[in-house]
Amino acid sequence: DTAVSQTPKYLVTQMGNDKSIKCEQNLGHDTMYWYKQDSKKFLKIMFSYNNKELIINETVPNRFSPKSPDKAHLNLHINSLELGDSAVYFCASSQVGTVGLSYEQYFGPGTRLTVT
Amino acid sequence: AQSVTQPDIHITVSEGASLELRCNYSYGATPYLFWYVQSPGQGLQLLLKYFSGDTLVQGIKGFEAEFKRSQSSFNLRKPSVHWSDAAEYFCAVGARDSSYKLIFGSGTRLLVRP
Numbered sequence: 001d002t003a004v005s006q007t008p009k010y011l012v013t014q015m016g017n018d019k020s021i022k023c024e025q026n027l028g029h030d031t032m033y034w035y036k037q038d039s040k041k042f043l044k045i046m047f048s049y050n051n052k053e054l055i056i057n058e059t060v061p062n063r064f065s066p067k068s069p070d071k072a073h074l075n076l077h078i079n080s081l082e083l084g085d086s087a088v089y090f091c092a093s094s095q096v097g098t099v100g101l102s103y104e105q106y107f108g109p110g111t112r113l114t115v116t
Numbered sequence: 117a118q119s120v121t122q123p124d125i126h127i128t129v130s131e132g133a134s135l136e137l138r139c140n141y142s143y144g145a146t147p148y149l150f151w152y153v154q155s156p157g158q159g160l161q162l163l164l165k166y167f168s169g170d171t172l173v174q175g176i177k178g179f180e181a182e183f184k185r186s187q188s189s190f191n192l193r194k195p196s197v198h199w200s201d202a203a204e205y206f207c208a209v210g211a212r213d214s215s216y217k218l219i220f221g222s223g224t225r226l227l228v229r230p
Contacts, residue, residue, distance in 0.1 A: 107152075
């Protein structure tokens with residue numbers, strides 16, 4: 001029973017295309033995140049939503065737009081894909097509210113995006 | 117601003133040998149600290165966490181970590197490594213703002229020699 005799931009697992013597309021990645025969590029958490037992992041394995045936060053409200057928006061090109069239809073789902077839409085967008089994108093979730101535990105995040109399996 | 121340093125990019129140990137992966141953090145107060153493991157092609161799995169209290173924390177898969185405030189360290193240890201432990205290990209600190217984001221180190225790749 002998957003806790004945090006992402007689709008698709010692999011995404012290969014050409015420069016200039018628009019694509020979406022979907023994330024769903026069944027943990028009952030109220031906060032969801034998108035991280036980008038580059039080719040050197042470095043992980044960096046991109047966005048975070050708490051109860052469908054955007055609370056983190058790091059320095060990310062505005063070609064990236066997150067959407068949270070409800071607190072169990074967080075999608076990532078990318079317009080006009082560029083070569084530099086190639087990376088692994090991870091979704092995560094947590095339950096914010098209890099000191100310390102608010103930071104305990106559960107990760108999905110990742111989506112490997114390759115832009116050619 | 118908070119930061120995390122993992123000084124070892126790669127570590128190779130023999131199966132059955134002990135392991136210590138280093139993690140240093142920069143933070144002005146008591147941090148929330150985590151170790152995650154990423155197996156090839158997989159997502160990140162939480163190994164253990166430190167919030168407060170006992171500075172030696174136990175995690176899954178036989179791992180433990182010790183918080184040392186004086187050294188700003190949170191090193192991960194395992195007394196006897198198994199071949200299945202080969203993976204990428206990430207140390208992270210929780211950002212003490214309203215974002216609850218995690219700041220990750222650059223990772224240490226563990227290779228296990230048969």
